[in-house]
Amino acid sequence: MKTPRATLLVAAAAAVTLFLSACSAGASDPGEGQNDSMAIAFTAEPVNLDFTSTSGVAIPEALMENVYESLVRVDEQGKIQPALAQEWDVSDDRRTYTFTLRDGVTFSNGAELTSEDVKYSYERVQNEWQNPLKSKMDIVEEITTPDDSTVEITLAKPSNMWLFNLTTLVGAVFDTAGTDDLANQAIGTGPYAVDSFTRGQSIDFVARDGYWGEQPAVANVEFKYFKDAVSAANALKSGEIDVVSNLQAPELASEFQNDDYQIVSGTTNGEVVLSMNNAEGIFADRTAREAVMYAIDRQAVLDTAWAGYGELIGSMVPPTDPYYEDLTQVWPYDPEKAKSLVDEAGISGEEFAFTVPNLPYAKAISEIVSSQLEAVGLKARIETQEFPAVWLDKTFTKHEYDMSVINHAEPRDLLTVFSSDYYTGYDDTKIKELAEKADTGTEEEYISGMKDIARTITEDAAADFLFLFPNLVVAKADVSGIPANRVSDAFRIADLSWA
């Protein structure tokens, strides 16, 4: 009976060999090639490279401004700047925009940018796109190309929103021959090209030759996707990555408060909204909604749920939008008043459905919010729903909810979120006319009109705007060029460099 012993010996030897060879191979070598490469951690991973058919933040975050560019872009102060268009004129009736394209712009496949590409791309938004954001281009009536470097776009009516919308993904310009396999092949005019895309793992970007603008400082940038915030933080500590783009566990930030790292906390377009079903159920009654508004101590919610990172806003408008107004004092924290409103509405002790997507911030918020509500006599029945699938199905599509909480991350989305057929069920008759006037008016009328709308929505207690989701970036101390505020849907990598 030699066999068992022999097997054992072989197995043990194999294990030891494995261990030793692994040790000698060593861990990855930090510092190597540091100047021309950078690795950045992200949470939301793209399922493919095609934002024309798939919605969500992950794909434009990776590709906009890095691979795809629009005629115009928005800067960190929220101002519209030239991109592929070096200038543009607006006709007197403010319906026709004449864009003059930059000279010498090429796509990563070598093709030259012409006005035909712009016409092709924007007509394609209307005809081929699946992404619901395509409705932002519905207003375009006609696109003509007088010559190779001029594009004339005529709108059905004047619109202040439209030029801004062009800075988002619907403005992306594709090559007429570059849209065959968008899910796997991204061909754009941007400073980087996608070198390789490993689904669920990473995207490798490489700076390409012949970019029209300034050549980026870092030649190779890798986006790495981490489901788990702790794994991302560990990878930063062990030097395997250089930047965590948006830390999803803010309590970990304190571990990086030393000279080796920097923490950048800025704004995003994400309003964390405690939404209430305005159309039916317990919160169709305005008094009930007002009770909620007074019952919630938003600073406490922010401190408990998100370690105090973020900003109180009081409306559906981030401070970087031109029509921002501080509305945090419209509904001060006043539990006594909330209690009396609960009694007035006759809903004390009545149970309602609080559907919570299984996302870290939403779960943290639901705990403290429901305890604050309970203190004034409102009883939330928390129902955790898998995000995105179940939440989108039950809460968002079928409106089977009374209260929910979600980060609405799209830029300038108050008119979308507060329309009658959206899941908030907000009665938008009051703001429809205002919105029409603001959009078609002058720029001043636009700003004052949008302010009125935001104020109306807040005063109607349509939803409780808990806080603005922070852009919390943690990086090695010698990384520079990190954008503090996220104003567009892109994570711009061209400005990054090693100090």
Added chain:
Amino acid sequence: MLAYILGRFVQFLLSLFVASVIVFALMSVLPGNAAQVALGTNATPEAVAALEARYGLDEPPIVRYLDWVGGMVQGDFGTSYVTGTQITPVIVDSVQVTAIIVVTAIVLAVAIAVPLGTFAALEQRNWVGATISALSQIGIAIPNFLAAILLVMVFSLTLGWFPSQGWTAPIEGFGDFLAGLVLPVVALALVQAAILTRYVRSAVLDVMREDFIRTARAKGLTRTRALFAHGLRNAAIPVITVAGVQLATLLVGAVVIEQIFVLPGIGSELVRAVANRDLLTVQGIVMVLIVLVLIINFIVDLLYPVVDPRLRNAA
């Protein structure tokens, strides 16, 4: 023996058929669908309906089922409507990753558990045996994700010996491949080894009480010699059963470890597909897992008569 193998094979095919029906039916009742997820928080009901039609989700279930099974028989799991890519290569790639990790982990677990368990049984009355028993008890109590986090803290963040995450394919760099393999494999193996150690210990203890061991001792063999000459082979049967079950469980159970170490294994692929309601991919992966589990059971069944001649005659 041939009849035994044939019988097992028919059973295998029947199980596959039943599994495919169940998997397909379960997918159909899952709330939420791919069109809703793809369109996100800006979708109108019309847009969702249009995309459902484009994905073929509006076809009758029986047509979709036959399409799916027909393709699978030819090794084609279809094209994912969420990612726009072929599913077969995705499954082939991710199964390899998981198989490498899980098989290595089981080999390591057996290599640790068999000597430790045997030793613990032989020394059960003194402190060595007691210590091994206590350690294995602790090992069972520690979930593998916790073991993973502790290993990362010590060997990656403090000592810097191994990377805290990531996967390098063997052809891209064998050294990096091995380095990345160590922590996930150890995290999986430690817990499995602890469980297996207890099984080995009790199997050996049972065998030591058998009459034939007493006969061997009476013949003049020491306890240890009696065990090695006659006992171990008999103790192997329950241990093989448990190791087979562990291997099957780990194929899916490695998903947490895959997430922590960001490994592109089948578990991660499954979680991603479920989250995106990429039902064709989910169905494909689940079927592959079922096939693998059935194959493992089949092999374990075939191993019994090899280890124990008495079962050979019975079969």
